[in-house]
Amino acid sequence: MSTHTAIAITGIGKVEEIQLPTPTPGPGEVLIKIAYGALIPPDAYMVDLGFFIQEYPVVLGFSISGTIAQVGEGIDDLKVGDRIIAYSYLDRKSKATQQYCVQPRTVVGKIPDSLPLEGAGSIPDNLVTAFYTVFNQLGLPSPSFSPTSPPAKADEPILVYGAGSSAAQYAIQLLHAAGYNKVVATASPHNHEAVKALGANAVFDYRSPTLTQDIAKFVGGNGKIKLVVDAISNEVTLKIVSDIVDEEGVVALLLPIKKGNTLSADKKEDLLLEVPTEGNPFAPSVKIIGVRTFFYQQDEYLKENLMPKIIPDLLEKNIVQPNRVRLLDQGSLLERVEEGLDLFRENKVSGEKVVVKIDH
Known part of the structure; x- marks a missing residue:
């Protein structure tokens, strides 16, 4: 049986x-x-705290780009050599920091030849x-992405808090x-x-002591916003968002919720999957949604279309x-992965995505 190299968590704090x-x-x-694999803060939580880990070893990385090496039975729209991306969230054999992985067709999308694999x-x-x-979670209707078919609530203010994060940048686009x-949006x-170049109509400094008032002035009316995405989701951002959201609003929190004021965590107990009852800053009438992206495949339409069709189309048309x-891309593969993990531990990532070149 052939083997390949992988970078994996083999115990708490051991990669x-x-x-x-x-x-x-x-x-x-x-x-x-695999040509390139991306790292995100939860990779560091998994290494340092054992967050969400049931058994070892665990390969890192939830996002990859590369080429098709072999096609399984029943797939007729992909072939060997196709350039692709994949959402690598499943078990060890699907993850990013290794030379080869297996993925179900539903999480794989072709990319245009013009898109470099490192960016992909x-x-x-x-x-x-x-x-x-x-x-889906925030409740906005499926988009047509056509300038001649604007959404019914095109003028509805929508706040994306933490626009330096990767997910927030895509949400804005x-x-x-x-x-x-x-x-x-809020950002440094x-x-x-x-x-602003991504499409935000107004951007505010999240550190500003007048943030709430500045947003209220821009929004007008009662100064509140009914739809909010918090891409940071820590104790401090929840409090700020609670001052901005309308009493009948909806807030989507990108999980986990972190204690304190950063994206890092010192212990597993600092990572929460729901807003704690004690210290909850939101009014009871505000709808709070903890976003668990893995669950998107429970929606049959998104499962069959998001990665295989919708995202390739967005990329082909340069919409995103x-x-x-x-x-x-320097040093050994292990050294590259460790460098990426350190960037998250030290809160040195803002406005960019950490991508590791995978050796072959």
């Missing part, structure tokens, strides 16, 4: 290079030769998260392309111009652009 059997794709699956590696997990959050014209000042990439 090592290991060899894994290279799987053969079954019916409805493809084998992918930034796309799947956070674009899936953004689409699912905005057009999707909302803009769908025809919403009051997309409000050095990211403001980039966020990849995140700015922090490419890690």
Whole structure:
């Protein structure tokens, strides 16, 4: 049996290079030769805290780009050599920090030849998260992305809090392309111009002591916003969002919720999957949705269409652009992965996606 190199968590705080059997794709699956894999903060939570881990070893990474190496039975729309992206959220054999992986067809999408594989590696997990959050969890209708067919509530203000994050950047692009014209965002000042270029109609400094008042002035009316995506979801952002959201509003929190004021966590107990009853800053009438992107495949339409059809079409038509990439391509594969994990531990990622080149 052939094997390949993988970077895996082998215990709390332990990341090592290991060899894994290279799987053969079954019916409805493809084998992918991975070119690039992206890392996100939950990868660091998994390494350092054992977050969401049932057994070891665990390969890292929820997002990949590469080429089709083998096609399983029943797949007639992909072939060997096709350039693809995949949302690699399933078990060990599907994850990103390894030379080969197997994926079901439903999480794989072809990409245009014009899109570099390193940029493509930034796309799947956070674009899936953004689409699912905005057009499923938040309740907005499925978009046509046609300028001649604007949505019914095109003038509804929508807040995307934490626009320096990858998922938030995709959410802004999707909302803009769908025809919403009051997309409000918060970000660090050095990211403001980039966020506006993505389609935000107004961007505010999240550190400003007058943030709530500034947003209220822009929104007008009662100064409140009914639809909010919190892409940071920590104790501080929840409090700020609670001051901005309308009493009859909906808030989508990208899980997990972090204690404190950063994306990092010191212990597993600092990562929550729901707003705690004690200290909940929201009015009882506000609808709170904890977004678990993995659940998007429970929606049959999204399962069959989002990665295989909708996202490839968005990329082909240049409706969505990849995140700015922090490419890690120096040293060994293990050293690259460890460098990426350190960036999250030290809160050094803003406005970009950490993408690791995979050795072959």
